[in-house]
Amino acid sequence: MLPIKTILLLNDTSDIENYIHAVLQAVQEQEWELVTYTDYDQALNDLDSDKFDLCLVGYDLDDSRNRTGLSFIEESVTHHPYLPYIVLTDNEQQVETLQKIRAGAVDYIDKKNIKPNRFKHSVRYALRRVETIKELSVLYQQALITNQLRTEMMQLASHDIKNPLSTIFVSLEILKQQAELNENEVFTRHIARLTHSATIIKTITEDILSLEQFTDSDNFKATNITILIKSVLRELTIQDTLNNKQIEFIPTHTVHVSVTDNGYGIPKQEQDKLFQPYSRVTTDETREIEGSGMGLFLVKQIIERHNGTVYVDSKYGEGSTFGFALPFMA
Numbered sequence: 001m002l003p004i005k006t007i008l009l010l011n012d013t014s015d016i017e018n019y020i021h022a023v024l025q026a027v028q029e030q031e032w033e034l035v036t037y038t039d040y041d042q043a044l045n046d047l048d049s050d051k052f053d054l055c056l057v058g059y060d061l062d063d064s065r066n067r068t069g070l071s072f073i074e075e076s077v078t079h080h081p082y083l084p085y086i087v088l089t090d091n092e093q094q095v096e097t098l099q100k101i102r103a104g105a106v107d108y109i110d111k112k113n114i115k116p117n118r119f120k121h122s123v124r125y126a127l128r129r130v131e132t133i134k135e136l137s138v139l140y141q142q143a144l145i146t147n148q149l150r151t152e153m154m155q156l157a158s159h160d161i162k163n164p165l166s167t168i169f170v171s172l173e174i175l176k177q178q179a180e181l182n183e184n185e186v187f188t189r190h191i192a193r194l195t196h197s198a199t200i201i202k203t204i205t206e207d208i209l210s211l212e213q214f215t216d217s218d219n220f221k222a223t224n225i226t227i228l229i230k231s232v233l234r235e236l237t238i239q240d241t242l243n244n245k246q247i248e249f250i251p252t253h254t255v256h257v258s259v260t261d262n263g264y265g266i267p268k269q270e271q272d273k274l275f276q277p278y279s280r281v282t283t284d285e286t287r288e289i290e291g292s293g294m295g296l297f298l299v300k301q302i303i304e305r306h307n308g309t310v311y312v313d314s315k316y317g318e319g320s321t322f323g324f325a326l327p328f329m330a
Contacts, residue, residue, distance in 0.1 A: 004031045005127070006051050010043045010072060011036070011058035011088065020056070023116045024123075040067055047076050052083060054126055059089040082134055084126035161205050168198050204278075207294035225255065225326070255308075258323025266314040274312055275300040283316075299324070 007024075009017060017036050024032040035052070037043035040063050047055075055076075057069040073085045088109055109122055172195050179187040229249055236247070247259075264285040266274070273279045278293040300310050303324045314320035 004033055005053040006033045006035060007054045007056060008043060008047065008052045009034055009036045009056045010038075010040070010061070010069070011056075012038055012060065012062035013058075016058075016088065020119070023119050038062075040065075040072060044072065044076055047080055047083070050080075054123060055083055055085045057085060057087055059087055084129060086122055086126055161201070165198060165202055165205075169195070172198065204294065207298060225257065226253070229257070255326040256323060257325075258321050260319065260321040262319040265316040265318050266312070266320055267316045271312055271314060275310065296322075 007020075009020065011017070017034070021034055024034060035046075037046070040061060055073075057072050059069045061067060061069055061072070069087055073087070076083070077085070086109060109119060172191055176188065176191045176195075179191055233247060233249055264283065266281055267283065270281045270283075274281070275296050277297045279297070280293045296310075303310050303326065306326055308324055308326040310322075310324045312320060312322050
């Protein structure tokens with residue numbers, strides 16, 4: 001047997017009930033049950049039974065509290081968001097209103113010009129639409145659960161890595177001191193290599209945690225980027241990390257920010273993968289420069305999460321310009 005679909009019809013008169021019955025019977029691929037109401041509150045209360053698959057609501061209702069069909073939908077959709085609503089209207093002014101605001105309805109039908117095919121199409125569309133919404137909701141919830149599990153696993157893994165790494169660094173420092181006392185150059189060289197590798201692991205772990213924090217953050221606030229940049233420059237100056245380099249900041253109150261250097265430059269074939277995770281530029285000049293390859297990837301994630309874009313312009317042997325653009329926020 002075909003599954004029965006139950007329709008709630010709320011209309012202040014019974015003039016359309018028989019017609020809808022006849023149209024529904026013509027839809028051979030589906031069994032229908034039509035439950036008719038003329039009382040606003042009774043229909044609203046019975047919705048809580050969750051037995052309805054579709055709701056047909058008359059735009060005009062003979063209601064003592066001057067409530068309309070749109071009022072009914074607005075009131076019920078908060079508790080029944082997956083129930084599709086179709087509004088029945090009978091004048092052009094109401095049609096114009098419905099075209100501007102549907103109040104949660106998926107479609108509307110002109111009662112004065114209601115045609116069987118048009119009605120069947122609206123019903124089928126409404127039912128398909130709500131099934132799609134339900135499926136998307138399930139997928140979204142599954143994605144949230146998966147994302148939460150991933151975050152928890154990353155945090156747990158990072159915590160589990162940090163403890164043995166601390167032990168490794170302490171042990172390496174002790175071994176380094178012993179090697180220096182015994183003037184064992186071979187031993188000292190191997191300890192330096194081990195320390196370097198452990199440092200890379202530590203950096204990658206911290207970068208992954210930073211990535212999780214940025215990609216999981218959904219609450220962004222407007223900020224004064226001029227103040228932010230001045231703060232960063234002041235911190236760099238205090239820490240003396242510019243290595244005798246000068247940075248000139250000229251605020252224009254635009255939202256384009258770029259940094260240009262006259263360093264090694266990046267070969268064209270290497271530029272496409274710059275913002276990929278763990279990507280490192282491999283040239284003779286940069287071979288000895290340390291890093292995890294996550295920095296630019298993190299920058300790209302942060303900027304794009306703020307609806308911005310990142311870019312690079314570089315010529316090998318001449319220097320590079322890295323920049324980003326952010327939209328204005330009121």
